[in-house]
Amino acid sequence: xxxxxxxxxxxxxDETELAPxxxxxxxxxxxxxxxxxxxxxxxxxxxxxxxxxxxxxxxxGCGKWFHVARCTETLEVFGxxxxxxxxxxxxxxDKIAGRRPGWAGGRx
Amino acid sequence: xxxxxxRYSAMSLAREALRGHAGWKExxxxxxxxxxxxxxxxxAGGHGLATAYHxxxxxxxxxxxxxxKGWLGGGNTGxxxxxxxxxxxxxxxxxxxxxxxxxxxxxxxxxxxxxxxxPRGVMMLxxxxxxxxxxxxxxxxxxxQGIRTEFISADxxxxxxxxxxxxxxxxxxxxxxxxxxxGTARHDAVAWGYARACSEMGLHIIEQCRVTAVNxxxxxxxxxxxxxxxxxxxxxxxxVAGHSGELxxxxxxxxxxxxxxxxxxxxxxxKPCLDVVVMANTVHGYxxxxxxxxxxxxxxxxxxxxxxxxGSFQHVEETVRALVETFPIISRLRMLRQWGGxxxxxxxxxxxxxxxxxxxxxxxxxxxxxxxxxxxxxxxxMAELVANGEPGNLAAPFGLDRFREGRFIDESVAAGVAH
Numbered sequence: 001x002x003x004x005x006x007x008x009x010x011x012x013x014d015e016t017e018l019a020p021x022x023x024x025x026x027x028x029x030x031x032x033x034x035x036x037x038x039x040x041x042x043x044x045x046x047x048x049x050x051x052x053x054x055x056x057x058x059x060x061g062c063g064k065w066f067h068v069a070r071c072t073e074t075l076e077v078f079g080x081x082x083x084x085x086x087x088x089x090x091x092x093x094d095k096i097a098g099r100r101p102g103w104a105g106g107r108x
Numbered sequence: 109x110x111x112x113x114x115r116y117s118a119m120s121l122a123r124e125a126l127r128g129h130a131g132w133k134e135x136x137x138x139x140x141x142x143x144x145x146x147x148x149x150x151x152a153g154g155h156g157l158a159t160a161y162h163x164x165x166x167x168x169x170x171x172x173x174x175x176x177k178g179w180l181g182g183g184n185t186g187x188x189x190x191x192x193x194x195x196x197x198x199x200x201x202x203x204x205x206x207x208x209x210x211x212x213x214x215x216x217x218x219x220x221x222x223x224x225x226x227p228r229g230v231m232m233l234x235x236x237x238x239x240x241x242x243x244x245x246x247x248x249x250x251x252x253q254g255i256r257t258e259f260i261s262a263d264x265x266x267x268x269x270x271x272x273x274x275x276x277x278x279x280x281x282x283x284x285x286x287x288x289x290x291g292t293a294r295h296d297a298v299a300w301g302y303a304r305a306c307s308e309m310g311l312h313i314i315e316q317c318r319v320t321a322v323n324x325x326x327x328x329x330x331x332x333x334x335x336x337x338x339x340x341x342x343x344x345x346x347x348v349a350g351h352s353g354e355l356x357x358x359x360x361x362x363x364x365x366x367x368x369x370x371x372x373x374x375x376x377x378x379k380p381c382l383d384v385v386v387m388a389n390t391v392h393g394y395x396x397x398x399x400x401x402x403x404x405x406x407x408x409x410x411x412x413x414x415x416x417x418x419g420s421f422q423h424v425e426e427t428v429r430a431l432v433e434t435f436p437i438i439s440r441l442r443m444l445r446q447w448g449g450x451x452x453x454x455x456x457x458x459x460x461x462x463x464x465x466x467x468x469x470x471x472x473x474x475x476x477x478x479x480x481x482x483x484x485x486x487x488x489x490m491a492e493l494v495a496n497g498e499p500g501n502l503a504a505p506f507g508l509d510r511f512r513e514g515r516f517i518d519e520s521v522a523a524g525v526a527h
Contacts, residue, residue, distance in 0.1 A: 039511060
């Protein structure tokens with residue numbers, strides 16, 4: 001069972017207290033975007049076997065959305081951070097780079 | 109050197125019994141990979157093998173290799189609850205799943221391999237009034253599609269399945285969608301039967317051969333790099349379920365797919381007590397009894413991306429809780445083993461059988477939590493797409509372009525979770 005830390009309340013919550021919300025840092029396509037851009041925005045998933053940035057919600061806690069960096073191959077959690085960020089914070093990236101030396105920076 | 113294949117029959121069984129079973133030949137060859145093939149199929153699970161089988165059988169294309177990173181049928185094909193049904197709401201789904209179910213009816217004869225297809229009947233319990241309305245709608249849709257299903261009363265549910273508790277505490281059984289010719293088959297035998305038939309027709313099955321890169325030139329696929337060296341091909345069929353995203357990444361595009369873990373478990377064997385397949389979608393559990401007597405149980409999938417082939421414990425707990433509520437008789441059964449498979453989920457819970465942005469590269473994926481039932485029909489439709497370069501009637505609605513065009517084949521609402 002996954003245990004993730006909610007960056008708002010600081011609680012180490014186990015998976016049953018949380019709701020998964022899919023891929024993080026998706027850039028919304030606005031008016032004037034092409035069909036391809038909308039398709040990518042709405043449907044195309046990175047779905048990596050490895051480091052994944054994703055959204056979670058502390059649904060049975062504070063109710064807030066947050067981000068998690070996690071390895072889908074080993075279930076290792078690299079850390080969680082607030083939802084109000086456009087890209088993963090440096091501390092998380094450094095931690096991933098330390099744990100995954102060959103990591104190319106993800107596909108986001 | 110050509111291998112003589114045994115034809116399995118009562119006669120050959122008797123002959124081998126008399127000589128200590130010393131004469132059985134291997135069921136399929138393990139050749140060294142050639143430098144190139146007309147068509148390379150990636151993935152020797154049920155869908156990949158069925159694709160290759162129908163390429164040879166329906167289109168006479170025999171210069172084909174099937175590459176498998178592990179062992180044959182070792183992924184989801186050998187990790188599912190083997191339910192076969194075609195009681196889908198949407199016409200496009202009903203067409204391909206019913207094609208598949210019909211092929212299952214005669215698959216043992218066709219492959220000369222006993223896949224133990226057992227059309228014992230599948231019932232999907234309606235345990236809320238919403239489900240009652242939904243299943244009556246599906247039964248009416250199936251009537252129009254020419255698929256024999258009916259909505260049956262709770263009394264009939266009890267007659268067909270005496271161990272069920274129809275007046276459970278939370279969700280009493282209000283009726284069921286009943287497909288009398290649905291059922292189960294032996295999952296390993298489906299893979300082995302197709303493999304044997306493919307090998308007999310001269311196709312190369314290459315196990316322990318992981319694809320590490322997809323080569324293309326001018327937007328057209330030219331081959332793959334593998335752990336057993338480069339293999340060229342004119343056409344590439346990617347049939348790798350949960351790892352479709354990885355292969356798509358190698359080829360330079362993305363799919364509308366997320367990979368999650370789906371779990372199943374089996375109990376210790378008990379005497380025959382359940383001769384139908386029961387699916388309870390409201391409480392998330394489905395169950396059937398194998399010929400060995402084990403209860404085969406499946407439940408819900410994890411909600412987060414996962415490639416570990418193990419799921420979260422609470423899903424086992426939820427599934428077992430739901431089933432004990434519905435079948436109080438099983439409350440003291442012990443579970444023998446549990447496993448997880450990585451399933452490829454699309455947004456509309458319908459599969460993808462499609463051309464891709466790379467010319468001559470085709471994908472068959474997105475079967476999600478219910479691919480086993482579709483193996484023969486999926487192979488049939490995929491072979492047609494790969495051989496002709498264009499989809500036939502069965503595959504056409506399942507193209508990748510449906511997402512851009514908003515033409516979803518929405519089974520996610522119709523099927524609930526157990527799918």
